Amino acid sequence: MSIKRSLVTINTPVGQPGFLGPGHTARPVVNGSFSKTDPFIMLMDDLLDKKGNEPVGGPHPHAGFETVTFVLEGKIGDAAHTMQAGDFQMMTAGSGIIHTETIEEETKLRILQLWLALPKKDMWVKPRVQDLPLEHVPTSNENGVAIKLYSGSLAGISSPIQNYTSLIVADITIDAGVSTVLHLPANYNTFLYVINGDVKVGEDGQPLRQNQIGWLDLYDESSESDLKLAGGKDSVRLVLYAGKPTKDPIVSYGPFIAESLEDISRLYQEYRQGQMQHISTVPESQRILL
Template sequence: MERKIKQQVRGYKTQDGAGVNLVRVLGNGTVQEYDPILMLDSFDSTNPDDYTAGFPMHPHRGIETISYVYRGYMTHRDSLGNEDTIGDGEVQWMTAGSGILHEEKLPASERLLGVQLWLNLPAKNKMVPPAYHSIKNSEIEEIELENGKLRLLAGEFQGTKGYLSKYLPLDYYDIHLDPNASIVLNTDSERSVMVFTLLGDAYIGDALIKEKTAVKLTSGDHVKIKATDKNTQVLFISSTLLAEPVVWGGPIVMNTKEELNKAFNELKEGTFLQNKISY
């Protein structure tokens, strides 16, 4: 059965961090439908004043943040002592788990283009040790398609394996299609699948979807993605439905109000970090 559009969400312009202009596509109001993806922020600017303020040091617990910077750069620093820069096609994968502090700096570049996802952690894994991993271009397979290419950011595609998520399975593809080209992706019918049109409009199934739109797909074993008469770049994201309670407060996402209150109390008391910081 072919997957079709179940819901679509176009983002709205907002600011976050120290004054970063971005488009927030998924958030509190889309949690249930897009489970386990909690948030999707899109960045697309040729004006460094839109983003160089960055995201100063802040806490997270209960989630994983996955940043894909297709153009431009992002420098990460955290309370575990990690400091790393990704850019021009690379991925930053941070497991907040029991608690981490991190900052993200966005140096000036010709263009900043990418997205950040928040992937929920299952209740049993909410308090796992925090960790950071970057997926460099040398680790990302580029698979040639007829009239396009697929960049395997994470997961598996037709037997080719990329970075494998530790807590929830995640297939994450960056698909580039030439004008009027198409691709049919086979999908596990039990998976929760969404697509985001990063650059250009695209046909998902038979529906024309505008640029910077997230679409949740119905269940099925395949989906067809087709470019218009212009180049198209879409992100395909497939994972496992959690169907667990979500209690969300700012940078922290837990399963109960008590867990959320405990996290904020620990922040006030200075006991939030359960792993020794290096500075």
């Protein structure tokens, strides 16, 4: 008999002033104790209403984890590479990399950026970046349920994104009054983040509303589990994140994730000494356009 998943925690993230200055609101969707959110370190919902052409953002280092960026609205990037609404990027910082996120022109932008833990054995892998543009995202659209799958396998479709940490990321739209059942590994830590509308979750139909995050119960078994979702009186759009916990402790400090404070000190030293390369300069084999 299949395991039935249900909501165990619901939160409504509160926006706060973001580091990009006026017009930037940062909503911390995932934060707190990594032992509970593993493999998810944090997820920010960044909203930017930028006036004028003064550049914001810039180069900064990362190491020991992966950034997973999903653009909901607007565009971000530079002449070398631009991401637009519906585009997805997974950047493996691994042993250490410098990354640039620059917004120059007046724009409205909304992105979800996840920090994803790497398993201990892969924490210091060679940096790489994978870009999956909207037009190449695998999709399923049946019986009032539309799924864009950015990572992993779900609903009979699979993403071309390569994963060190097993990860499912899906942008799901459900028409009003329509219900569906998704099949997920029971041992994947899973949460839903509602972009628009309301959704009823689980066999008991617990409501999850716009801008709320809902965490599902988690099991030790690797068997399949069922997640029932039902649209309300209007259609609903949500993003599902499900990942297999690494079960490895981490140390988080500034832009770095590591196993120890000694590692953190080493990473800062490498960055200050110019030993980290920019992600745009990594070998072609490590820059993957899907």
